[in-house]
Amino acid sequence: MTQPAAAPAGGAAQPGADAPDVALLVTCLVDAFRPSVGFAAVRLIEEAGCKVHVPESQTCCGQPAWNSGDRDGAAALAARTIEAFEGYDYVVLPSGSCAATMIKDYPEMFRAEDPMRARAEALAAKTHELVSFLADIRGMTGVEAALSGSATYHDSCSGLRSLKIKDQPRALLASVEGLELREMQESDVCCGFGGTFCVKYPEVSGVMAGDKTRNAAETGADLVLAGDLGCLMNIAGKASREGLSIKARHVAEVLAGMTDTPAIGEE
CATH class of the missing domain: 3.40.50.11810 (Rossmann fold)
Structure with a gap:
């Protein structure tokens, strides 16, 4: 296999002042084992005309705890994630499994009367897996x-x-x-x-x-x-x-x- 061609000169164009603010949830595995995926995600989101933010307070999304039956532990991690990410226009993850947890499972982690339920639903509505965000939301072809x-x-x-x-x-x-x-x-x-x-x-x-x-x-x-x-x-x-x-x-x-x-x- 030959060496890859260089990236486009100058990298991604700088997003405009009215560009949407996108928060990147890096995910545990990317952070610990493959940071290059996170840097690639940043480049792609910027190429889609967005401003990228990486909240420093982010931790695990709670998927392992939720899948193992630890509802309270998962809900605690979900609440922390919601607080860190709800102030942005979109939340994007380079992981289908973590994104699915936030989109499908977060609302189920909180009872209907819990104020966090509505906040979880609002976050879920603007959360996307990376490639889906590029193609379906930003129209990248x-x-x-x-x-x-x-x-x-x-x-x-x-x-x-x-x-x-x-x-x-x-x-x-x-x-x-x-x-x-x-x-x-x-x-x-x-x-x-x-x-x-x-x-x-x-x-x-x-x-x-x-x-x-x-x-x-x-x-x-x-x-x-x-x-x-x-x-x-x-x-x-x-x-x-x-x-x-x-x-x-x-x-x-x-x-x-x-x-x-x-x-x-x-x-």
Whole structure:
């Protein structure tokens, strides 16, 4: 695979004074394991004509606690997130699973009589997964990035089933100069990560991950892309253990033309 072309000269254009204020929720995995995804998200949001803010008080969105049955713990984290992010025009996340938690689950964390319920609903209404925000809200139809090679796309469960994200990443990736998209078999089937699922059911998870990496590798693509870092770390780890040559990257890195960093799991 050849080296990526440089990003457009000068980077993103500076947003105008009337540009919407977008708060980026970086997510725990991006912050801890793949900060380059956060920087790519900033570039893409700015290219969509928005001003980006990254509230320093942000923490976990509460998804692990909610999925594990800790309603009180999840609600406490949700309340903290709402307070940090409700003052912006939009909230954007480079993760379908975290975005789905805020959009679908936050209102359910608070009882109808709780004042936080209305605030959770208001935040949910202006929260979006990154690629969906670019395509569906800002009307972005293409990017200026270039990458010589081929890629296949994995549809993460939360993004696909909860947020209906499927065509948007493919449409934007089709505009990346030099990139060939190759569809894998069962692109919409779970990779086996599922948060705590891979811990509770490691044998089942391992089989599912093996199916996913095999389907991705059989396309002959250089890269497997997705919108959720948890899925990508799971896929990259399995591919490495199986000695497969396919590499994993977050879709934002490719769309932003920021692929000069090592692939996920590489030194």
